[in-house]
Amino acid sequence: MKVVVNVFLKAGVLDSQGKAVHHALKSIHFENVSDVRVGKQIVLKLNESDEKKAMEDVTRMCEDLLANTVIEDYTIEIVK
């Protein structure tokens, strides 16, 4: 089973990486960009066929390791 986790900074947390990308895009003349946020996408392949169990496992992975839940949010999508 393939599971996609997207981890990104919570709204209100300064996204310095996003600011840097935004600044760089302006410097190469992309003027129509109003905001940029940069996050992580983690693609997991699991030896698991039960979607409910997979969702529980990946939620625990996010809480324990993949996301810093103080400043980051995450989404989990089972892709099969």
Place this chain on the structure above:
Amino acid sequence: MKVVVNVFLKAGVLDSQGKAVHHALKSIHFENVSDVRVGKQIVLKLNESDEKKAMEDVTRMCEDLLANTVIEDYTIEIVK
């Protein structure tokens, strides 16, 4: 308009970040993970209403800045 860009290493390119996450997950007893790949997700807000123009602009942004097309692939999704 909101556009989501996912940038990830091409298949066959060593994903050291993915390997490190995989190793860390094993060390906290997640044994059912067979592979981990880590990429970037970039969320762009554009002052643009024409989807075709937005797609062209973001493709050029990827080619010029957001992705290292030698070792990375990217997908572009217009989310509205």
